[in-house]
Amino acid sequence: MVITPGIRDLPYVIQTNGTKFFTLIAEEITWELVNGIFIKAWGYNGSTPGPTIRVYPDDYVCIRVINRLPVKTSIHWHGLIVPNNMDGVPPIEPSPFIEPGHYFDYHFTIHNPPGTYMYHANVDVAVQDHAGLLGGLIVEDPSTQHMPKYKDYLCLLQEWAIGDLPQGDLTKGVYDLTFVKPEFNFFTINGRCYPLTVPLLVEYGDTVKVRFGNIQMNHHPMHLHGHQFSIVGADGFPIAEHMQICKNTILVASGETWDISFLADNPGIWPFHCHMPHHVTNNGALGVGGMFMTVNYC
């Protein structure tokens, strides 16, 4: 079972016909990036990333998306094989805009194999996706649900531009985001900058899977200390064992998901972070910040 550290799973009800019914509310939120620095963002059900949707192969799902934003929106089910009218790219596809105050029910069967997918707004993406309208969608693998000595984490990467804070300034406050010629100055994992990122907890001997996703401007190379990992999944689809290579840095480009797996055999507190130096700062200040978390042995 996948855990998204710091982010809740999206609950669902099972309808009489067996449909799994989920509700996502797109809305304005005030969100703390790090230590008293809040942004006026857009998220789903109170958070950015939105809550993680967890489904199983062959599920039939209905996801009601309620729009409480001041502008029209939509959701694209990134990586999922869905019918054209459920793919969420209006007006190009025959899939609707959702006007403010309205909702749309996306419904489809899960045809994809177990793996890591995403959902995100697909209207004016340079605004809506940079404002925070994205989340994770996991097709769970029934065979790993009760596996002992196994940890499975989802980590979504984001970047933010606060125009009102000059480089190095970390004055607490509530800030607007900038979308015109944005210079990204805050970098998050599951919505938080280090030191607010949630550590990945492991035990000695665990097999640890970490799934990364990214939909924004930069391509983030995530580097793990103290361990070498196998690359086991790409854009949701599993990579066969005879084709897996070993690395300690995985480049997560915009639009990609990558799943990596390692054996927890070297106890300690281990950084796992974007290797671009500015992305491990908070607004360029000295000290460690940004897109940086740790793997902690209990």
Added chain:
Amino acid sequence: MVITPGIRDLPYVIQTNGTKFFTLIAEEITWELVNGIFIKAWGYNGSTPGPTIRVYPDDYVCIRVINRLPVKTSIHWHGLIVPNNMDGVPPIEPSPFIEPGHYFDYHFTIHNPPGTYMYHANVDVAVQDHAGLLGGLIVEDPSTQHMPKYKDYLCLLQEWAIGDLPQGDLTKGVYDLTFVKPEFNFFTINGRCYPLTVPLLVEYGDTVKVRFGNIQMNHHPMHLHGHQFSIVGADGFPIAEHMQICKNTILVASGETWDISFLADNPGIWPFHCHMPHHVTNNGALGVGGMFMTVNYC
């Protein structure tokens, strides 16, 4: 047979000794990026990308490059195994500058396997390549020439900096390009921004190959909706079937070509686009633009 949507193939004549003789004219052109926004670009034979050169393994080719630009130039046959004096990087290699008003005949045997290659100027590349001096070169695969239910498309990715248009401004006109600290604000597939990009037409049941190439500053992650694809070629060379992985987003870095293949089994109008949010706008304006096209089922 590869088709480059929106771009012509380069014609040739067969000389008495069997040589395939092509002529490329490097010249200033006025080129429409999108909806009345024209640039003063540099191209070959009237277009940017220039016309696609299509050859077969073991062909002996002679490509006459006539320079009608105001500056000296050259052509590098990107990815092809050619002799050093035909590789087009003067004065470092023993391969000439082509002065304005002059020409040079590049001639060599095609030693590469069937696949996707490129040609581009290799003098002052930060100006000449960003001005538009590039094109595709395909080594055709004799075995796929008459294959039924098969489509094969070439898509070349470019980015452009128009300094005179502030972000969001789409005033029609003819504009100069900027090469000093350029901030790229228009993004094209085969020379056009969406909605001027040409759709990839497919029929249900087709095997569809799409080949991407890029030689400029950004690395573009191309994301397909509604389908998963196999990665079948890299920098021209085929990837053996047992080594192909499945993805829906392929990062096309500067200098790379990637070939992907998918089965057309999900009818609709499907986006295929760079996933960097600013790259699917025209100059940062709202709405869909830039490096975005659709796969259209007939």
Added chain:
Amino acid sequence: MVITPGIRDLPYVIQTNGTKFFTLIAEEITWELVNGIFIKAWGYNGSTPGPTIRVYPDDYVCIRVINRLPVKTSIHWHGLIVPNNMDGVPPIEPSPFIEPGHYFDYHFTIHNPPGTYMYHANVDVAVQDHAGLLGGLIVEDPSTQHMPKYKDYLCLLQEWAIGDLPQGDLTKGVYDLTFVKPEFNFFTINGRCYPLTVPLLVEYGDTVKVRFGNIQMNHHPMHLHGHQFSIVGADGFPIAEHMQICKNTILVASGETWDISFLADNPGIWPFHCHMPHHVTNNGALGVGGMFMTVNYC
């Protein structure tokens, strides 16, 4: 035996208990990037990159790091499996800051397979790593030490921001680096811009391995002319022969190392360079510069 063109290997002494003892001195240096343009950089033992550390599997090493910088520092052994207290990320790991005027002895066994690794400062990386505090660490392969017709080169990629030189200006002098909103304008291989980069010398028939490493902001796609190469190693670890693909451009993201191998069968002077157009200029001036070197057949 790996050669780092233009950079010395770090000498060592073998202690009575068999430990290989190395000494690295972090210090301010004045370093020539290209043709009379010097920077006030930070390096190790007088150079940036610092001297290459060469070890063998199962070696027990002690590396004394003496800090002659005006600020505290540390070293992270990038890609090596070391104990947590030797990994060099204070104060997050139980690994110390090294205060100015002090030293620390990092000691560990080499558990990694033969391959390409790096070392770099891990305190305020957006300053210290961009100032030049990095170097290569090679775990040598005993089986290739005396192989005939074999060349093995390490090439470390760096970028530099000199704020006092407007684009195109190449006035000789000694310059400070810029760390606030840096716009990188000089790009180096083993510390030098072309034409100061050292050619890779090969002979006809050689098998040539080239190892790239990068720890900074940009992801550099390195393109070789006249040859196709196999990708044989990733982040230090070998890629099995049945999984190696053929390319002519390899994207070296921040935090990655990649090893490529080709047969020298096409004599000439062949460019091997970053394909991002601005990265093969010196400060945007016309002509070839930057992250560009040649492979020269003797």
